[in-house]
Amino acid sequence: IEELVKDLVFFDADAIIATGQRTGHAADLSYIRMIKEAAGLPTLVGSGVTPDNANDILGIVDGVIIASALKHDGVWWNQVDPARVKTFMAGLRR
Template identity: 85%
Template sequence: MPPPACRTSAYMSVVSDRIRRELGRPIGINVLANASIPALSIASASGASFVRVNQWANAYVANEGLIEGEAARAMRFRARLRANGIRIFADAHVKHGAHAIVGDRPIEEQVKDLVFFDADAVIATGQRTGHAADLSYIRMIKDAAGLPTLVGSGVTPDNANDILDIVDGVIVPSSLKYDGVWWNQVDPQRVKAFIRGLKR
């Protein structure tokens, strides 16, 4: 039996390809925890447009242990795949981790590291899944990046328009699930209400 990482990559490649063909829209790939190489493999095989990498440039401590930045390995791998068209969406201070190992670099400097290591877009998050980031914090990340910026946690119908006044896009999983719980199925009524509430 192949290791789980191989099975995950194989399954996600097939499912992602089918979703992309069915929807006819760009899709992205994120493989936890910080698995940029499998994500790029899946994106290349399935025709996905981008990958999300939770720790791109530096290192942080999370429940998985010490997670190191993937930029150098991932960029070399992407070049070997001849897949330079796959964009990198990199988290700034990703949720569920401690980044201030020495505490001497503000978030703006960490964001500039993402830019230096050729990220194509930056993602701001709250402290954990489903938790919103403060608007001033989001603005700080957007201003430091000078790149397309998204918010990747805590986006709800109540705050989406305020967030979208600052950033270029949002990733909205938890608040669109039944009861607003991330592991539940998507609730079509919540999706409709969310879309209806957006300013055009």
């Protein structure tokens, strides 16, 4: 984490994006929390956000980047699936 903070300062970052191991994979909540606390910058999660974990993640970070969770069949290169968007947004409203 110390190297992360050094890089943020060196590159004059405006925000940080925490991700899982690859597209569609969620980062561990304790990892996200550690990054948020160490960075001191607006923090986003950029992979693995689903209707099931979005509220937990948004309780830690400032925002999320969502792609594959909203696409047909959950595949990032497919078109957006309106039914998935409705389900996702309904889950956030709870």
